[in-house]
Amino acid sequence: MLSQDSKTTALRGPVETVDLGVSIETLERLRAAQEEFGPIVAFNDERRGPTLFVNSAEHVNALLLRQHKQLRKGTDFERVRMLLGNGIIVNDGELWRRHRRALQPAFTRRRIAEHVVAIDAVVDRLAFEWASAAMEQATVDVNATMSRFALEIIQRAIFSDDFDQRFGRADSNPFRLLSEEFARDLRAVTRLRSARNDVQAIIEDRRVSERRHIDFLDELLFGAPALDAELTDKEIVDEVMTLVVAGYETSAATLTFAWHQLATNPALADALVNELTTAGEAADDPLAWVGKLPRTMAMLRETLRLYPPVWLFSRRTAEALTVLDIDIPADTNLLLSPYLLHRDPVHWTSPEDFDPDRFLAGADNPAYIPFSLGPRRCIGEFFAMLEMCRHFHRLLPMFVPALVEEPRLDLRFGINLRPGHTVTMHLDRRQGVQV
Numbered sequence: 001m002l003s004q005d006s007k008t009t010a011l012r013g014p015v016e017t018v019d020l021g022v023s024i025e026t027l028e029r030l031r032a033a034q035e036e037f038g039p040i041v042a043f044n045d046e047r048r049g050p051t052l053f054v055n056s057a058e059h060v061n062a063l064l065l066r067q068h069k070q071l072r073k074g075t076d077f078e079r080v081r082m083l084l085g086n087g088i089i090v091n092d093g094e095l096w097r098r099h100r101r102a103l104q105p106a107f108t109r110r111r112i113a114e115h116v117v118a119i120d121a122v123v124d125r126l127a128f129e130w131a132s133a134a135m136e137q138a139t140v141d142v143n144a145t146m147s148r149f150a151l152e153i154i155q156r157a158i159f160s161d162d163f164d165q166r167f168g169r170a171d172s173n174p175f176r177l178l179s180e181e182f183a184r185d186l187r188a189v190t191r192l193r194s195a196r197n198d199v200q201a202i203i204e205d206r207r208v209s210e211r212r213h214i215d216f217l218d219e220l221l222f223g224a225p226a227l228d229a230e231l232t233d234k235e236i237v238d239e240v241m242t243l244v245v246a247g248y249e250t251s252a253a254t255l256t257f258a259w260h261q262l263a264t265n266p267a268l269a270d271a272l273v274n275e276l277t278t279a280g281e282a283a284d285d286p287l288a289w290v291g292k293l294p295r296t297m298a299m300l301r302e303t304l305r306l307y308p309p310v311w312l313f314s315r316r317t318a319e320a321l322t323v324l325d326i327d328i329p330a331d332t333n334l335l336l337s338p339y340l341l342h343r344d345p346v347h348w349t350s351p352e353d354f355d356p357d358r359f360l361a362g363a364d365n366p367a368y369i370p371f372s373l374g375p376r377r378c379i380g381e382f383f384a385m386l387e388m389c390r391h392f393h394r395l396l397p398m399f400v401p402a403l404v405e406e407p408r409l410d411l412r413f414g415i416n417l418r419p420g421h422t423v424t425m426h427l428d429r430r431q432g433v434q435v
Contacts, residue, residue, distance in 0.1 A: 011037070011038075011040055011041065011042045011052075011326070012036075012037040012038065012041070012042070013033065013037055013041045013042035013043055014033065014037075014041075014043065016044075017044045017045070017046045018043055018044070018045055018046065019045065019046050019047060020043065020045050020047075020048070020051065020053075020335060021047075022312055022413065022414055022415055023413055023414075024411075024413045026312070026413075027311075027312075027337075027339070027340070027413055030053050030055075030335070030337060030340060031340060033053060034053070034055055034340070039054070039055045039056040039059075039344075039346075040052060040053065040054055040055070040056055040059060040326065041053045045333065047075065048074070048075055048314075048333040049331070049333065050329070050331070050332050050333065051332070051333040051334070051335060052328065052332060052333070052334050052335070053335045053337070054334055054335065054336055055336075055337060055340050055341055055344065057341065057347055057365075057366045057367035058324060058366070059323050059324055059326070060336055060341065060367075060369065060373070061366050061373065062323050062324055063315070063323055063334065063336075064336075064369070064372060064373035064374040064376070065373055065374045067321055067323060068374045068375055068376065070317060070318055070319055070321045071315040071316065071317060071318065071334070072092045072093075072315065072316045072317075072318050073089075073090055073091075073092055073314070073315065073316070074313070074314025074315050074316050074333055074334065074335075075314065075316070075333065084238060084241040084242045084245055085196075085234070085237065085238030085241055085242070086235070086238050087099070087238040087239045087241065087242030087243075088100060088103060088239060088242055088379065089242050089246060096376075098229045098231075099229070099231070099235070099239060100375075100379070101225045101228075101229060102219075102220060102223065102225050102226035102228075102229040102231055102239075103216075103219070103220070103226075103239065103379060104225065104379070105219055105223050105224075105225055106216045106219035106220075106223070107379050107380060107382070107383060109286060109287050109382060111219075112286060112382060112383050112386060113285065113286045114214050115156075115157050115214075115383070116286060116386070116390065118153075118156045118157070118160070119153055119156075119386075119387055119390045119391075120390055120394070122149065122152050122153055122156065123149075123390055123391055123394045123395065124394065126145070126149055126391075126395065127394055127395055127398060130395065130398070130399055130427055131398070131429070133427055134399060134427040134428060134429050137426075139404050139424050139425060139426050140424070140425050140426075140427060141422055141423075141424060142255075142256050142259050142260070142422075142423040142424065142425055143252075143256050143418075143419060143422055143423055144422075146251075146252045146253075146255040146256045146259070147178075147248070147252045148176075149252070149255070149391070150247075150248045150249075150251040150252035150255065150387075151175060151176065151178065151244075151248040151252070153247075153248075153251070153387055154243065154244055154247035154248045154251075155167060155173075155175065155244060155248075156215075157215060157216055157247070157383070158215055158216045158217050158240055158243055158244065159202065159213075159215060159217060160213045160214055160215040160218075161213065162202050162205075162213070162217075166198055166201075166202060167198075174192065174194045174195035174198060175192075175195050175244055177192070178244070178245060178248065178249070192241070195241070195244075196237050196241065199236075199237050199240050199241070200233060200237055202217070203217070203221065203233055203236060203237070204233075206218075206221055207221065210222075216240075216243060217236075217240060220236045220239060220240070221236065243380070246378075246380065247380050247383070247384070249309065249416050250309040250310070250378075250384060250416070251384050251387060251388060253307065253309045253416060253417060253418050253419075254300065254303055254304060254307070254309060254384075254388065255388060255391060256418075256419055256423055257303050257306070257307040257409075257419065258299065258300060258303045258388070258392075259401055259423065259425065260403070260407075260409060260419070260423050261299070261303060261354055262299075262396065262401055263401040263402055263403045263407075263425055264403060264407040265354070266400070268299065268356065269396060269400070269401070271295055272295055272296050272299060272392065272396055273396055273397045273430070275292075275293055275294075275295050275296060276293065276296060276392060276393045276396060276397055277397050278292075279292040279293055279393065280292070286382075286386050289389075290385065290386060290389055293389055293393075294360060295356065295360070296389055296392060296393075297359070297385065297389070298356040298357065298358075298359035298360050299356045300385060300388055300389070301356070301359045301368075301370075302354060302355060302356040302358065302359060303354075304370035305342045305348075305368060305370065306342065306343070306354060307339075307411075307417055308338035308339055308342060308369075308370040308417060309370070309416045309417055310338065310370075310372075310416060310417075311337060311338060311339035311413060311416070311417040312335065312336070312337045312338075312339065312413075313335075313336055313338075313372070314333055314334060314335055314336070315333075315334040315336070316331065316332070316333050316334065317329070317330050317331060317332045317334070318330065336369075338369050338370055339417065341367050341369060342367065342368065342369075342370075344367060346367075347365060347366075347367035348365070348367065397430060398429065398430055399427045399428065399429065399430060400427070400428040400429075400430050401425045401426075401427060402425060402426045402427075402428070403423070403424070403425060403426075404424040404425065404426055405421075405423075405424060409423075
């Protein structure tokens with residue numbers, strides 16, 4: 001437990017030492033602890049040491065929005081560092097600020113708009129693939145399809161035309177293992193070494209040719225903030241690896257969960273078709289175009305509420321700090337769970353129900369943190385939302401999805417949240433819609 005001279009000693013928690021990993025067992029332990037002790041629980045974690053589970057929206061907002069400078073990334077991110085290197089997800093302090101400044105210009109809405117044509121081309125190929133499946137009355141594996149789709153989208157956004165030259169064939173794409181194997185262990189680290197070598201080769205070619213590209217890698221090589229940051233090649237490779245993995249896994253899982261919900265809610269799917277078909281094609285101003293899709297955005301937000309890809313993350317206090325009514329010593333680990341916060345009846349009405357209308361009411365809910373909060377809020381949030389809107393804009397008006405299996409949904413709680421089983425759909429061509 002925490003030291004006896006801290007106000008946190010007034011907080012209740014289990015006496016026994018626990019092991020809080022990224023697993024379903026940890027989820028159930030945290031849920032049970034909250035029911036017994038309240039929204040802030042003190043643990044003695046055998047790996048982390050003194051640990052606070054914080055599931056109060058007020059305290060989470062205070063930590064991430066107002067006291068982020070006193071926090072560091074938690075020990076759970078060491079596995080990510082092992083896999084991806086010292087990218088923006090895991091680094092801290094001035095190193096993080098330097099990398100964030102270098103990346104930020106690539107993620108402005110104006111720059112993201114430049115990727116719409118490439119996104120649409122990938123969606124169109126998927127539409128053709130699904131049209132063939134519908135004609136043959138074949139089923140589609142949604143998990144695998146969304147993984148391939150999201151992986152290609154983020155790779156094209158990073159590498160543009162170098163993607164076709166280096167990774168266009170499945171057997172030449174070392175990143176494909178990410179969409180085929182979900183383990184993030186030492187074997188994955190070893191297999192991704194060839195991907196790092198390919199990224200380094202692309203960097204060297206671009207430095208020699210100095211030909212500019214409309215992609216994220218170009219910004220890391222030649223953008224003014226990146227040049228000011230003097231990023232090394234290793235730092236750039238680390239950021240590319242981070243962008244690939246973080247940019248694909250969250251979108252792939254969210255799209256899979258969203259298709260599952262649409263296949264079990266035909267009335268919602270029909271309402272979205274009407275919205276999507278009247279929104280128009282113009283996406284040169286993506287912010288204005290997305291603004292025409294309130295129900296589609298609400299559906300995606302509700303999907304992210306029930307199934308946040310990053311369901312558990314950690315921080316560590318760099319110094320002693322006071323959070324509202326609580327004193328927290330230095331070197332205390334903090335566990336935050338978007339999954340549990342998003343399903344807390346204190347903050348949500350009927351929290352277990354899938355109800356996109358809750359996001360049409362207007363005011364933001366402070367208990368909604370799928371992309372985190374504050375300066376370390378996900379840099380790729382708008383890119384991901386735009387990608388998913390373009391995906392449904394093309395595909396949902398074309399196809400009526402129906403689940404092959406029972407509409408149950410098992411969940412797999414690892415580093416990221418995924419469906420625990422294959423989501424299989426049957427597709428029918430939608431009648432009466434001009435696409």
